[in-house]
Amino acid sequence: MGQPSSGIGVVDKSVAILAAVAEEPRTLADLVTSTSLPRATAHRLAVALEVHRLLARDADGRFVLGARVGELATAVPDPLVVAAAAALARVRDECGESAQLYRRDGAERVCVAAAERSHGLRTTVPVGSRLPLTAGSGAQVICAWSDPATLADVLEHAEFTDRALAEVRRRGWAQTVGQREAGVASVSAPVHGPDGGFVAAISISGPIERLGRSPGPRFAPVLVAGARRITAALAAG
Structure with a gap:
């Protein structure tokens, strides 16, 4: 399913990355394929999301949802x-x-x-x-x-x-x-x-x-x- 567009590119791209990782753990190459983002863009945004604990890495180095996602979900x-x-x-x-x-x-x-x-x-x-x-x-x-x-x-x-x-x-x-x-x-x-x-x-x-x-x-x-x-x-x- 395609993601809706807000008109704010960096937000839409970040959400696309989060949505892809929510489906299953993803390598950087997987993120590029699933989101159609340029490799440099996917890497830059994934690392930024990792800094904010919205993404993390599993034992194989793949991107997974970070602890902050659950924390935000339970905030309300x-x-x-x-x-x-x-x-x-x-x-x-x-x-x-x-x-x-x-x-x-x-x-x-x-x-x-x-x-x-x-x-x-x-x-x-x-x-x-x-x-x-x-x-x-x-x-x-x-x-x-x-x-x-x-x-x-x-x-x-x-x-x-x-x-x-x-x-x-x-x-x-x-x-x-x-x-x-x-x-x-x-x-x-x-x-x-x-x-x-x-x-x-x-x-x-x-x-x-x-x-x-x-x-x-x-x-x-x-x-x-x-x-x-x-x-x-x-x-x-």
């Missing part, structure tokens, strides 16, 4: 994130896997909160990460409870069908195995607001070796219960 509390904190931690502890909360943003889903597994092999999805709506159990849940008219372009390229989404709505949860990322399984359930409207998808993800090839029946009850706790917390807040 998001009622959904606040309501989800305890429920996400409980889901993580009961399932033994990292838990995430995704909200739709156009044709993408954004991780707005997470509770990471503290040890062992884990599938980390940093807060602020943007993932496509075309694959994964979280994407299926969001699409299943979205207006079909707004999803035509997404479903044209999705790894699932309208029929699959109808099944997700019927049973109240989704599971995928290796759909978005090889070797990773996930289970998700819808979170509804106090008025009954859909607000987010709560998910767990982890290696297929731990979750198995049919993780839904095992983990969905925990996720559905977690979603209800978030709804109750939103109503109480």
Whole structure:
């Protein structure tokens, strides 16, 4: 998806870099390719963003989102994130896997909160990460409870069908195995607001070796219960 233009070049270019890194860690060469910026410009802006802790480097020297992004995101509390904190931690502890909360943003889903597994092999999805709506159990849940008219372009390229989404709505949860990322399984359930409207998808993800090839029946009850706790917390807040 193309980024909107504000007419202020340096801002638009910096946002393009941040958006690219939010999708996945990027080398400088990756940034040049994904943003179409000249190499010198991409390097200059990425280093400047790193100084301000909006970008950082991983162990392989790739650019990743910096700690300041999360700090800014939590500076003004998001009622959904606040309501989800305890429920996400409980889901993580009961399932033994990292838990995430995704909200739709156009044709993408954004991780707005997470509770990471503290040890062992884990599938980390940093807060602020943007993932496509075309694959994964979280994407299926969001699409299943979205207006079909707004999803035509997404479903044209999705790894699932309208029929699959109808099944997700019927049973109240989704599971995928290796759909978005090889070797990773996930289970998700819808979170509804106090008025009954859909607000987010709560998910767990982890290696297929731990979750198995049919993780839904095992983990969905925990996720559905977690979603209800978030709804109750939103109503109480």
